[in-house]
Amino acid sequence: MITLNINGQNHDLDVEPEMPLLWVLRDRLNMTGTKFGCGVAQCGACTVHVDGESRRSCSTMVGDVVGSEITTIEGLDGKVAKAVQTAWQKLDVVQCGYCQSGQIMSAIALLSVNEAPTDADIDAGMEGNICRCGTYQRIRAAIHEAAKSLA
Amino acid sequence: MLKMQADTTTSRRAFLKGAAVTSATFVLGAFVPFGRFALAEGEAAAAPKPAIDPNFFLRIDSDDTVTVLLKHLEMGQGVSTGLPTLVAEELDADWSKVRFDHGPNNPKVFNNLFFGSYIGTGGSTSMANSWTQMRQVGAAARAMFVSAAAKQWNVPAAEITVENSVLKHPSGKSARFGELVEAAMKEPVPEEIKLKEPKDWKYIGQKLPRLDTPGKTTGKAIFALDYRRPNMLVAMVARPPRFGGTVGKVDDAAARKIAGVVDVVQIPSGVAVLAKDTWAAMRGREVLKIDWQLDKSESRSSDDMLAEYRELAVTPGLKADRRGDAAAALGSGGDVHEAEFVFPFLAHAPMEPMNCVIELTKDGAEIWGGSQFQSIDDYAVSQVLGTTPDKIKIHTLLSGGSFGRRANAFADWAVEAAHIAKAIGGKAPVQLVWTREDDIKGGLYRPMVLHKLKAGLKDGRITGWQHAIVAKSILVGTPFEGMMVKDGVDATTVEGVAETPYQIENFAVDVHNAKTEVPVLWWRSVGHSHTAHVMETTMDELAHKAGQDPLAFRLSYLKDGSREAGVLRLVAEKAEWGKKMPAGSAQGIAMHHSFGSYVGMVAEVTTSESGFKVNRIVAAVDVGVAVNPDVVSAQVEGAIGFAMSAILRNRITLKDGQVEQSNFDDYEPTRMKEMPVVEVHLVKSGEAPSGIGEPGLPPLAPAIGNAIFAATGKRHRSLPFQGPISA
Numbered sequence: 054m055i056t057l058n059i060n061g062q063n064h065d066l067d068v069e070p071e072m073p074l075l076w077v078l079r080d081r082l083n084m085t086g087t088k089f090g091c092g093v094a095q096c097g098a099c100t101v102h103v104d105g106e107s108r109r110s111c112s113t114m115v116g117d118v119v120g121s122e123i124t125t126i127e128g129l130d131g132k133v134a135k136a137v138q139t140a141w142q143k144l145d146v147v148q149c150g151y152c153q154s155g156q157i158m159s160a161i162a163l164l165s166v167n168e169a170p171t172d173a174d175i176d177a178g179m180e181g182n183i184c185r186c187g188t189y190q191r192i193r194a195a196i197h198e199a200a201k202s203l204a
Numbered sequence: 205m206l207k208m209q210a211d212t213t214t215s216r217r218a219f220l221k222g223a224a225v226t227s228a229t230f231v232l233g234a235f236v237p238f239g240r241f242a243l244a245e246g247e248a249a250a251a252p253k254p255a256i257d258p259n260f261f262l263r264i265d266s267d268d269t270v271t272v273l274l275k276h277l278e279m280g281q282g283v284s285t286g287l288p289t290l291v292a293e294e295l296d297a298d299w300s301k302v303r304f305d306h307g308p309n310n311p312k313v314f315n316n317l318f319f320g321s322y323i324g325t326g327g328s329t330s331m332a333n334s335w336t337q338m339r340q341v342g343a344a345a346r347a348m349f350v351s352a353a354a355k356q357w358n359v360p361a362a363e364i365t366v367e368n369s370v371l372k373h374p375s376g377k378s379a380r381f382g383e384l385v386e387a388a389m390k391e392p393v394p395e396e397i398k399l400k401e402p403k404d405w406k407y408i409g410q411k412l413p414r415l416d417t418p419g420k421t422t423g424k425a426i427f428a429l430d431y432r433r434p435n436m437l438v439a440m441v442a443r444p445p446r447f448g449g450t451v452g453k454v455d456d457a458a459a460r461k462i463a464g465v466v467d468v469v470q471i472p473s474g475v476a477v478l479a480k481d482t483w484a485a486m487r488g489r490e491v492l493k494i495d496w497q498l499d500k501s502e503s504r505s506s507d508d509m510l511a512e513y514r515e516l517a518v519t520p521g522l523k524a525d526r527r528g529d530a531a532a533a534l535g536s537g538g539d540v541h542e543a544e545f546v547f548p549f550l551a552h553a554p555m556e557p558m559n560c561v562i563e564l565t566k567d568g569a570e571i572w573g574g575s576q577f578q579s580i581d582d583y584a585v586s587q588v589l590g591t592t593p594d595k596i597k598i599h600t601l602l603s604g605g606s607f608g609r610r611a612n613a614f615a616d617w618a619v620e621a622a623h624i625a626k627a628i629g630g631k632a633p634v635q636l637v638w639t640r641e642d643d644i645k646g647g648l649y650r651p652m653v654l655h656k657l658k659a660g661l662k663d664g665r666i667t668g669w670q671h672a673i674v675a676k677s678i679l680v681g682t683p684f685e686g687m688m689v690k691d692g693v694d695a696t697t698v699e700g701v702a703e704t705p706y707q708i709e710n711f712a713v714d715v716h717n718a719k720t721e722v723p724v725l726w727w728r729s730v731g732h733s734h735t736a737h738v739m740e741t742t743m744d745e746l747a748h749k750a751g752q753d754p755l756a757f758r759l760s761y762l763k764d765g766s767r768e769a770g771v772l773r774l775v776a777e778k779a780e781w782g783k784k785m786p787a788g789s790a791q792g793i794a795m796h797h798s799f800g801s802y803v804g805m806v807a808e809v810t811t812s813e814s815g816f817k818v819n820r821i822v823a824a825v826d827v828g829v830a831v832n833p834d835v836v837s838a839q840v841e842g843a844i845g846f847a848m849s850a851i852l853r854n855r856i857t858l859k860d861g862q863v864e865q866s867n868f869d870d871y872e873p874t875r876m877k878e879m880p881v882v883e884v885h886l887v888k889s890g891e892a893p894s895g896i897g898e899p900g901l902p903p904l905a906p907a908i909g910n911a912i913f914a915a916t917g918k919r920h921r922s923l924p925f926q927g928p929i930s931a
Contacts, residue, residue, distance in 0.1 A: 069463075072483050080438070080481035085430035086423020088604070089482075090555050091640040095868035098555060126423030141421045145413060145834060148842055149280030150420030151427060151555040151604025176877035183868060185555045185605050186280045187845015189879035191838070 055115055059084070060128025070116025074108075075099045077115050078125060086126035086154050090183070097182030100155035101125050107162040109181070126154040129161070133203065137161050140198040148186035156182050160196050169200050260313060261341045262291060268369050268382040270297045273307035275314035275334070276325040277576045278416060279554075279603040279610070280842070281897040282835035283330045285414045287338050289831055293407045294342030294399060297381070298369040304415050306600035309578040309593075322579040326611045326726070328799035328895020331831055335893050340397050347394045352387035353379060402829075402890065411834040416602070428574040428601040429559045433633035436561065437466055439624045440485040440637055442492050443474040446861040447502045447647055448721035451475055452495035459488040468492070469627035473616075476624045482637055502721035503861040506652060510546065513654040513674040513718055521672055521714030522692045525702035528710035533668025534660040541659045541746060546922040547734040548855035549649035550727055551871060556604020558617040558638040558646075564630030568595025571618060574603025576611040580683065584615035588622040607846065608726040612648055613682035644871050645863045649856055650727030651675040651697075651718075655738045664750040666761070668710035671701055673735075676724045677717045692717065696726060700735030700902065705768050705797055706743070706761040722858070728846060729898040732798040734923075736902030737909070740794035741921060744910040754793055754910065755781055767826050768797055770887055771804035775824035778885050779806035785915075788812060789819075792911025794903040800894025802826040802887075803840070807880075807907035811915045816925075818848070818880040818908055823900065825884060828891035836896050837884040843900030844882050848874040851905050853924050 055066050057074075059082070068077055078084045078101070087110055090098030094109040101110045102124040129138070137160050140146075147153050156179070163170055163178035170178060175193050184192065263271040272291045278284035284304040292302050307314045314323045317333040346366055353371045354361040356379075365372050372378040381388075402408075419425030444450060456468035459477055464484025469476050475492055479485035534540055560573030568591045575581045575598050582596040589596075603610060610617075621636040628634070638646065653675040660667035677694040679685050688695045693702075693715055702713045727733055747757035755776050762769045772795045775781070785791060788811050795804040808820040823840050830836045854871055857864045865871040909920040 076481060076483040079430075080483070083432060084423075085426070085432075088427075088556070089429065089637075090557075091868045093640070093867055093869065095872075096555070096640075129422075138421050142413070142417050145417055145838065147280075147414065147417050147420040148282070148838060149555065149603065149605040150416065150425055153420050154423050157421060179876045183555070183873050183875065185553060185607075185846065185873050187842040187848070187874060187879070188838070189845055189874070189876045190841050190882055193876070193879075 055119060057115060057118065057123060058121065059123045060125060066115070068115060071114050073111050074101065074113040074115050074118060074123070075110040078110060084125055084127050088151055088154055090152065090155075095183070096152070097155040097159060098152045100158040100182065102158060102162060105162070105165065107159050107181075126158060133164050133199075134161050136199040136202045137164065137195070140195040140202065144191050144195045144198060146188050146191040146195050148188055152182060152184045156184065156192055160192070160199070164196065164199060164203065168203060170196060261307070261338070262345055264345075264381050264385045266382040266385060268298065268301045268380050269303055270295065270301055270369070270381070271303045271305055273305055275307050275316065275323060276330040277306070277574060277600055277603055277606070277610070278304070279325070279574065279576070279606040281330070281839060282414060282832065283325070284416045285412060285835060286331050286831050287334055288415060289407050289412055290334065290338035291342035293405060294339045295346045296366040296368070297342075299407065299412055301369055302415065309575070309582050309596070309598040309600075311579050315579070322577065324577040324579060324611065326576065326608070328801070328897045328899065331893045332800060332895060339399050343397045343399055344393055345388070347397070348388045348391040349381060349384055351391045352384050356384075356387060408829065408831050409833065412832055414835070425602055427556055427604050428561070428572060429556055429604070429637070431561050431572045431601060431635075433561055433563055436633040436635050437478040437480065438482045438485045438635050438637055439476045439478045439621070440489045440639070441471070441474045441476045441620060441624075441642075442489050442494060443642070443646065444496045444498065444501065446498050447723065449496045449498045449501040452497045455493035458491035458493070462488045462491065467628055469624060471620065471623035471627055473620050473623070476627070478624070478628065478634065485637070486639070501861055502858070504720070504858065505860055506549065506858040509652065509718070509720060510654065513652075513716075516674050516716045516718065517654055517656040517672045519716070521716040524673075524693045524698040524715045525711060525713040527708070528668070530668040530670045530710040530712035533710035534658055534670060536660070536662070536667060538660050538662025538667055539749065541661060541742070541749060543657055543742060543745070543921060545655040545734070545738045545741070547653040548857065548923070549652045549722065549724075550850055550854055551644050551649055551856055551865075552607040552609035552727055553643060553868075553871060553873065554603070554605030554607055554609055557640055557643045558609070559636055560617055560621050561633055561635045562618075562621040562625045563633040564589070564625050565595070567591055568597070569622065569625065570597045570599065571621070572599045572601055573618065574606065574610050575600045575618070576603070576606055577615070580613060581615040581618045584619050585622045588619055589626060607728040608730070609648060612725050613684060614723075616648065640868065641866045644856070644865050644867060647723040648725040649722065650733060651678065651724040653734045655734070657738070657742065659742060659746055661746055661749055664752060666708050666746060669708050669712070671713045672716065673697055673701065673713070674716040674718050676720055676722070678724050678726055678730070680717060696731045698735070699731040700796065700798065701739060704739060705766065706739075706758070707763070708761065728843065729798060729901040732796060732898070732902040733850075736794070736796040736798070737905040737923065740796065740903060740906030741909055741919070744792070744794075744906065744913065745919065748913070753782070758795065767802045767887070768795060771795055771802045771824040771826050774885055774887060775804035775806050775822055778824060778883070779808075779822035781806060788915060790911045790914035792907045792909065792914055794906035794910060796899070796902040798895075798899045798902055801896060801899040803899050803903050805903040805907040807904070807911040809908060809911040809915060811912060816912050818878075820881045820883070821904065821907070822883045823885065824887065825896070825900070826887035826889055827896050827899075828889050828893045830886050831893055833886055836886060839896045840884045840900035841882045843898070844904055845874050845879055847901045847904040848878055848880075850923055851908060851925055852878060853926050855924055
């Protein structure tokens with residue numbers, strides 16, 4: 054039995070410690086906001102926060118995050134998260150939207166440590182998140198917009 | 205492509221053997237907005253109030269919620285905002301109360317009017333084919349509300365106004381849609397429908413917020429892969445390592461020992477492992493031992509195929525276009541410019557890999573998936589299950605991109621799921637899941653294409669143009685063959701070269717249909733994904749050889765006042781074409797017409813010894829009426845982001861028949877730092893809307909390549925642009 058703290062709640066799970074966090078979230082807890090894109094930590098669609106930092110859940114074994122605070126898109130809270138989601142909505146960033154949970158999680162992690170990111174900071178902070186629809190221009194603008202609203 | 209209006213009935217009959225053939229024409233009387241057909245007599249009293257039946261385009265609830273049922277798949281292109289905009293405009297609905305849902309696979313109601321009696325999304329046709337129809341839906345419903353109110357209030361209908369879902373009469377009477385919906389349902393559908401004048405539009409032409417944004421920014425949106433059924437099993441399929449291979453001997457003992465694995469079954473496309481969750485299915489598949497039968501499979505490398513394409517290109521091919529006498533013109537003196545362009549196989553790689561959920565029913569099945577060609581998917585699944593398409597119920601769900609992948613004549617994902625469900629006797633609902641590796645290695649690629657051409661230039665003018673294209677046809681051998689292949693010429697191979705808008709007197713295009721087991725498919729912008737690069741690079745090369753400005757040179761071959769010339773002029777103005785650029789930097793221009801729309805682009809690049817950086821793209825776009833200009837701009841931005849990956853590095857290659865790439869590490873899409881600044885300018889137009897999902901892609905590569913040439917004197921002909929640049 055493994056106990057995971059997800060979005061502030063403890064979940065007791067009968068899973069092997071090697072099972073990727075992504076599949077525990079999606080298949081055991083039916084928290085499907087976190088997406089499967091590549092399975093090898095290349096695309097960032099599965100990004101969650103582990104103790105406040107971005108983590109690719111497809112390549113994170115649940116045994117390694119016991120005792121950590123895990124946050125998914127469903128559990129977002131706080132002013133940075135609110136600012137990011139509001140900016141995403143204001144600028145209509147999304148197209149297919151499949152990568153956007155991960156993009157939003159990475160953007161929140163970036164803005165949480167850097168309240169006024171430059172374009173270069175955004176390039177670096179968002180490097181691990183692929184958007185096949187090519188919404189990068191609006192993601193960049195939305196991060197600047199969120200930063201402005203938080204200032 | 206996909207101009208399927210003509211000659212569809214015969215093909216449809218041949219394809220949907222025995223299935224009902226319905227008229228391709230929209231008949232007003234056949235449409236009923238409030239689900240009236242769903243309520244057989246006697247059932248009406250028992251039905252929920254107001255009638256909520258998803259068989260028609262519009263549901264209105266007593267709380268005023270207006271739900272527009274989509275006949276097209278939302279896969280990112282914004283159709284879930286665009287179609288409701290058309291309805292809401294004519295209905296005079298309050299936009300904040302408008303929602304969307306995907307319609308069912310009933311071809312009598314939800315067919316694409318350009319595809320005959322098929323339901324399908326593709327060819328950038330969604331807004332174009334719905335433009336009149338969806339406004340009529342809104343206008344008819346509005347008239348029914350007005351008529352109902354007139355009766356209740358005992359006033360002339362002409363005195364009633366409607367605004368933001370509220371009906372009003374000067375006497376002070378008023379009612380919300382929700383209050384009148386039951387009475388409105390009983391009104392006859394008006395025989396004549398008058399649509400608003402453009403000057404009265406309130407929503408069309410405005411930036412309305414996308415209806416799918418809230419769900420997609422909170423994790424609440426349900427994509428096909430997120431759908432769950434009770435007791436559902438997850439299936440993964442081991443497929444042959446080479447295209448055309450089949451399953452031989454299978455040893456599944458190790459797979460069956462993995463905790464969570466429930467069953468292993470053989471299906472035509474491979475061996476399926478069924479498990480209680482995705483992780484167990486993945487691990488079970490990893491330990492399958494399969495002897496593949498590869499005798500009839502594709503064993504060539506893509507380089508071998510290309511060598512064969514080059515031999516084919518210099519032989520006489522199928523005639524795709526003929527004007528004047530190109531051969532004679534080329535022999536009449538002057539310079540002859542010769543060029544070769546090579547385009548690799550490309551995977552679509554939508555962010556959401558192929559998947560669906562299937563559950564067998566008494567006489568058919570229910571499917572939940574990102575279905576893009578419902579009328580093909582239901583037919584193909586019905587064939588597997590030995591039933592008819594009407595027994596296959598498709599629940600279309602949001603799709604995480606497609607770029608053409610989900611719209612295929614084989615319905616590969618749905619058919620595979622159906623075989624698995626059948627093999628286990630329908631004992632549980634099955635979710636088929638493809639991994640990214642399955643997606644990259646799984647075929648249905650944009651074809652590898654070779655172009656070879658000769659163009660004569662004398663006294664600064666083009667004398668003649670001879671052009672050969674070699675590629676595997678996308679459509680030969682598919683149900684679309686009858687519609688879009690003529691005398692062996694596949695329209696999707698030659699579109700963008702054949703019938704070029706450039707007024708060249710002597711012009712000849714030949715095509716060769718190459719043979720390979722590698723399955724091919726349309727990829728965002730289809731033939732234009734390669735033909736635009738060939739045409740616009742060559743026009744640029746000829747302009748430079750003629751010592752003329754590339755913009756002026758193009759304009760001299762276009763009709764004055766044409767929409768092609770219009771976007772070229774607008775983009776040149778907005779990008780300040782010809783302005784002085786810093787050393788190592790330059791502009792490049794290109795223009796292409798596809799899917800009824802016109803796009804001009806100016807690229808600004810900076811070059812260095814290590815390569816090039818695309819800084820800015822200015823685009824001028826003519827789509828007729830831009831129903832939602834912000835969505836139009838977003839589609840152009842997105843097409844640029846998507847196309848960049850094919851310009852920078854993407855290619856699918858085969859070595860001894862095996863695909864060499866496998867995931868986003870060796871087939872890496874564009875990333876944030878590579879995205880140029882994009883500026884989109886729309887041509888003001890009163891023409892009916894045309895496509896925008898695809899037209900933003902074709903001019904990008906040549907605009908960038910032409911800018912690199914202007915900066916360095918070196919030409920990029922083949923894609924991707926990596927590797928040495930030819931002088």
